[in-house]
Amino acid sequence: MAKAAVLHRYGGPLSIEEVDVAAPKRGEVKVKLKAAGLCHSDWHVIDGTLPLPLPIVLGHEGAGIVEEVGEGVTSVKRGDHVVLNWVPACSRCRYCRIGRPDLCEQAARLTSSGTMPDGTTRFSWQGKPVHQFLTAGAFSEYTVVPEQAAIPIRRDVPFELAALIGCSVITGVGAAIHTAQVRPGSTVAVIGAGGVGFNIIQGAALAGAKQIIAVDMIEEKLAMTKTFGATHTVNVEKDDAVDAVLDLTDGLGVDYAFEAIGRPETMADAYNMTRKGGMTVIVGIAAPHETVEINAFSLPSQSKMLTGSWLGQGNPPVDYPKLLDLYAAGKLKLEPLISAVYSLEQINDGFAALKSGQTIRGIIRFDD
Numbered sequence: 128m129a130k131a132a133v134l135h136r137y138g139g140p141l142s143i144e145e146v147d148v149a150a151p152k153r154g155e156v157k158v159k160l161k162a163a164g165l166c167h168s169d170w171h172v173i174d175g176t177l178p179l180p181l182p183i184v185l186g187h188e189g190a191g192i193v194e195e196v197g198e199g200v201t202s203v204k205r206g207d208h209v210v211l212n213w214v215p216a217c218s219r220c221r222y223c224r225i226g227r228p229d230l231c232e233q234a235a236r237l238t239s240s241g242t243m244p245d246g247t248t249r250f251s252w253q254g255k256p257v258h259q260f261l262t263a264g265a266f267s268e269y270t271v272v273p274e275q276a277a278i279p280i281r282r283d284v285p286f287e288l289a290a291l292i293g294c295s296v297i298t299g300v301g302a303a304i305h306t307a308q309v310r311p312g313s314t315v316a317v318i319g320a321g322g323v324g325f326n327i328i329q330g331a332a333l334a335g336a337k338q339i340i341a342v343d344m345i346e347e348k349l350a351m352t353k354t355f356g357a358t359h360t361v362n363v364e365k366d367d368a369v370d371a372v373l374d375l376t377d378g379l380g381v382d383y384a385f386e387a388i389g390r391p392e393t394m395a396d397a398y399n400m401t402r403k404g405g406m407t408v409i410v411g412i413a414a415p416h417e418t419v420e421i422n423a424f425s426l427p428s429q430s431k432m433l434t435g436s437w438l439g440q441g442n443p444p445v446d447y448p449k450l451l452d453l454y455a456a457g458k459l460k461l462e463p464l465i466s467a468v469y470s471l472e473q474i475n476d477g478f479a480a481l482k483s484g485q486t487i488r489g490i491i492r493f494d495d
């Protein structure tokens with residue numbers, strides 16, 4: 128048995144339940160969670176923007192200790208510290224074979240099914256199956272995941288910080304370094320000063336961008352972006368985002384614009400503040416039915432590159448350890464990302480703070 132936060136209905140609160148957690152099957156790992164981050168992706172399931180089978184244990188940004196391994200598992204052992212990987216690549220599909228595990232076909236199917244690769248779940252409540260978000264189900268004292276979803280990490284990083292690597296850090300830093308491949312001396316704009324946006328900013332700073340413009344509507348968060356490398360800020364409550372960025376770049380626009388909110392109108396803003404021949408990277412997740420309006424003539428005439436970034440185009444078994452090494456070397460800031468720490472019982476308070484826009488990242492800390 129384990130205490131878990133379960134979503135029973137869209138729009139409703141998460142309910143703390145005692146759920147059964149099955150033993151790991153072949154190729155699976157049971158993890159005792161120590162910390163889990165509250166992410167907008169989880170909220171999108173709660174409010175029904177991303178409809179998934181219910182009931183479901185949400186949470187995908189998690190870190191903990193290996194409790195038990197199933198038959199055939201070789202990459203981790205009991206006692207290892209791990210960060211969960213919510214895109215457990217199969218290594219066999221076309222995208223895995225061409226070096227894009229972030230686009231793994233099997234992992235994409237699991238995103239919508241709420242199950243393990245065999246189509247079943249390891250959680251149950253009152254004798255009925257409970258789904259798990261992105262194969263992770265991190266809002267639970269224990270979870271069972273595919274071996275590929277438990278990435279071993281160094282032991283000297285606190286779990287609260289290690290958990291952040293699993294989504295906000297790899298997604299943000301990866302979008303700047305892997306997807307955009309930001310060049311030294313370039314100009315960057317980042318729309319959205321949240322968990323992912325802050326990490327795009329520090330990814331761009333790591334890459335050597337000379338001008339990094341943070342765009343948001345909350346002054347306190349804009350002020351904090353300078354801790355992560357922003358050189359300028361734009362408050363959209365006071366100024367038009369596109370006009371302000373153009374003014375800061377002598378009318379040219381930025382080399383790279385990132386959208387980290389998930390709203391069609393801000394995605395269009397990111398495109399419109401990108402210079403000719405520049406790159407717009409969409410990182411925020413919008414509802415599946417929404418569309419973005421872009422001037423058709425600008426597509427050929429301005430020759431901008433418009434692309435998306437999923438998991439920061441990363442490869443977790445390689446990138447998680449690298450990111451934690453950067454943290455240990457003092458080159459990646461993790462502590463300032465955490466705005467508040469909650470118990471599992473306080474999870475609804477944490478999501479209320481997330482929805483208000485006042486937090487960068489809230490963390491659930493599990494009691495021993």
